[in-house]
Amino acid sequence: MTSDGSDYDVAIVGGSISGAGTATILLRERPDLRVLIVEKSAAFGRGVGESTVEVSAYYLSHVLELSRHLNEEHLVKHGMRFWFANDATRTLDQCSEIGNRYQLRVPTYQVDRARLNEEVLRRAVARGAALWREAHVVSVELNDGGTQRLTVQRGADTTTVGARWVIDGSGPAALLARRNGWWQANTAHPVSAIWARFRGVRDWDEADLRRRNPSFGNATFTLRCNATNHLTGDGWWAWLIPLRGGDVSVGVVFDERRVEFPIDGALGERLKEFLLAHPAGREILGEAAFVEGDVHRRRNLAYRTTRFAGDGFALVGDAAAFMDPLYSPGLDWVSYTSSVAADLVLAQRRGEDVAPRLERLNRQLAQSYDRWFEALYRDKYEYLGEFDLMRIAFQLDVGLYYFGVASEPYRRGPEAFLEPMFSQPSSRPFFRFMRFYNRRLAAIARSRRARHALGRHNSGERAILNGFTFARSSVLKLGRAFVQWGRLELEEWRLRASEGPSRDAANS
Template identity: 25%
Template sequence: MTDHQSPHVVVIGGGPAGATVSTLIAQQGYQVELFEREKFPRYHIGESLIPETYWVLKRLGMLAKMKSSHFVKKHSVQFVSPSGKHSAPFYFQDNKPHECSQTWQIRRSEFDVMMLKNAEEQGVIVHENVRVHDVLFAGDQAVGVQITDESGKSKEVRASVVVDASGQSSMLINKFKLRIPDAELNKGAIWTYFEGAYRDQGKDEGATIVLSLRDKKGWFWYIPMQDDTVSVGVVADFDYLFKGRVNHETTFAEEMENCLSVKERISNAKQVAPVKATKDYTYRASQAAGDGWVLVGDAFGFLDPLYSSGVMLALKSGELAADAIVEGLQKGDTSQAQIGKWEAGFVEGMNRMRRLVCEYYEGFNFGEFIRRFPHHRGSVTDLLIGDLFRQELDQVFDDIDSMRSAKSPVE
């Protein structure tokens, strides 16, 4: 790493959020340096994209690369009830007849490399194997970072804005004690990968399948990927999955018995990866920005993976933050009010997806809801594909509340 003019922006972390925010700022002619502590490719969970990622990928110049990739094409999602009844495939194209309605099931190690290389191609100065030890402040204003470079030398890199995209181990969320756990969505997950598992054919081959446990205490994801691999994981309350259990492998096997549709699908398959687990799920930072600093992606918050919104929220937060930062750099204003101006609208959208997640766990019958309010079919679909950032969609939740109230006994 050689000394050079200080960048306008420093980004901590090279995942989808970091690659997005850095690329979009660099596209506007500003110097951006990105520091990633690992050497890509590296493993990461989160394989399923939803259609609304299309628009950010388009701005990033990633669409052609995605279309020419070997990632499995995803056209739909399908739900399986506790009794094993399969819903009809939920085709995105039916609601939005546009190429954005076809998305992908990705291998994150490959996708993240593609995103990071794309950032570099568009002018971002990317450093891997570089650890950021601290964010530097002058009073309340972030002014740069303290790093250890590839040679082991410690140095300071000054910048007008520091973006923390370092994931769930976010430096700034911990420094300022900003993390707010979501007690209602205190979940965990256990997962692994299989080769040779059953998959549907044709347009349905790449569908994400959400399968409820027989006792309704959780659900399995079933995500077909390239190379005849399927990602399979169970999500349930933290206490249910992790307290009083022997180990993760045993728990996974026990929950497979609680979801015979999954067991049947992998009956002739070979497990090709260790069982993994995560115990810290839904949380959010109490603020997304301060003077000279911003949190994006998982560094700001993470939402339960039920509707595969993780990468979309990472890309969207990166996009919104980038636009606010560019505007701030143009005006010479890197205050919290300027570079965090996107937070309120983003949180509103995130809350809409969270509400859909909570409704699923509470057993709300979406089929019954659509039969009663057929004019909401398109709006519910919009929410599920990640088109979350429109206030008119709140009418859906108003009518969910009215439907629930109508069923409640009179006090």
């Protein structure tokens, strides 16, 4: 029993990365806290969320102190690569490509989520958290400023447990948001995903493949097989993420408005067939087979809660929101939400009035999600299959991420996680600029689609980039993207004039 009469100070729903990660931060600061983690599964399966980017890699290595575990049990990631094709593209060599010339300078990882989740949970327990496993929280009665009451099913038993705080880390099940009517689908972004782990995937760097695809072979000095490779098409993209031990995670994400995914046959077969229509997919996945029983589908990926926290609860990770898997923002979002949730609980334990913090947290997380979505994802699927448009977007998206987001924890330490991306007034001009070019590129793609002029640059071109760093001077590299954008606008104007006006207004 705790000092205020509850069984626990903090009860956490879900023992995956956001739940157990929040427990770790809390117990490191306050080892005396009585923390209970309730996790439904007997053992974690291989989930999605396998590719980390710079912010989440910092969180995993510097906040959760997992560097050694990441090096020993997972793979170092070698950036992102994108592969484009049009009707004339026959071979891998002919696919247009975007990617880095060298390995990234800031660490990032490809993680096996079953192993990572187990390790984070194990460490939270080692720090003193109590764990109820194969137990599931059926309902939560919220009491503002009082004791929260959780009803937990453990085998045949149903138990009620009291805690001053509930942290909801239940993932897409989003227990509190759904039960309390706060869950809202992001209807502007109807994207779905299908994924599986594959065996027998060809090595992107093997000698035979390079011999048969001569211009592909010498274009880059990093390992393509350690990258997240993206295949792209009109309204869809697919990831290929290597995992330690040889399996490769493969999934497709598509905009329901643009892509009709085949409906006949087993889901894994349909996934493979869909990807074999892309020349890069044919080359890399031709001999591969999906792992039986490990094929998944999720519809309507994008949503958010309208309430993130109150005096007695906080929502973390996917229980709070999800946007889109492109650029792997999921674990970045976990880093921010877990950090602000832990900060809130710790402030209350210090005896501070949490009301101002709660007002700020609810405002900032809602703003962060909405701006992040508008700046990067709204209508992205209009143009992510276009090499020349994505070349510009990729440089601007990644360059600005390095400049204003990823560099922050490295410069300021974990405090930076208390200011979620796009939540500060200083980020407003960047948000507006990103929203502007994203809209502009989507409008150009719409105009091309109406003129049946998509994909002209999708064959035989390569954008091999030297990559960004956190040096302020690195931002000058964005100049290249501006020049390309200027040229693109001129070329589009010329083509629109010669091919006739599009049915869509290009500026819509």
